[in-house]
Amino acid sequence: MKPILVMTIVCVSFFLKTNITNAQSNCDDVKKENEYLKKALHISTPTKTVTTANIDFNIIKLEGNTKDQSVTLHMTFVNHNANEAIQYYEIRAIDVEGNEYKGENRSIGSSGSRNTLYTDTPVKSTVTFHKVLPSVKMMKLIHIEFLYEKPSNVEIEFKDLPITWK
Structure with a gap:
């Protein structure tokens, strides 16, 4: 009777340990996925938005490159109309x-x-x-x-945008 009891305890503890290890592994995977999603949300969170012609023009960041002496404007466009082509025409920045x-x-x-903006797709x-x-x-x-x-043609303006230099 004692060997059966000991064997049962060993088997139960093995299964519990395996389940705990799997649960920890699953928890770690979920944590990694959550971090990725948090970063994705932070990266694509607009600092300023202008909406015109039923399109959201979202500024994500204005990033400077000290080595190249250049500044890149990062944006997303979200079209709330039917699929439609849009094209840059003139772009000016004034410091x-x-x-x-x-x-x-x-x-x-x-x-x-020039590219097509699809409905409700950034x-x-x-x-x-x-x-x-x-x-x-x-x-x-x-x-x-x-x-x-x-x-018709669309014009937008953004004012007072800080530059993050790298």
């Missing part, structure tokens, strides 16, 4: 000292300066401004014009 920079290296999603976009000195800490104004079919 607090009145220096003006032309937007270059434009991209909407995986395309260049699309990343970047624009780079060159010859911006690291002493520039803020863009006083960023003015963007888009060629858009409905209702």
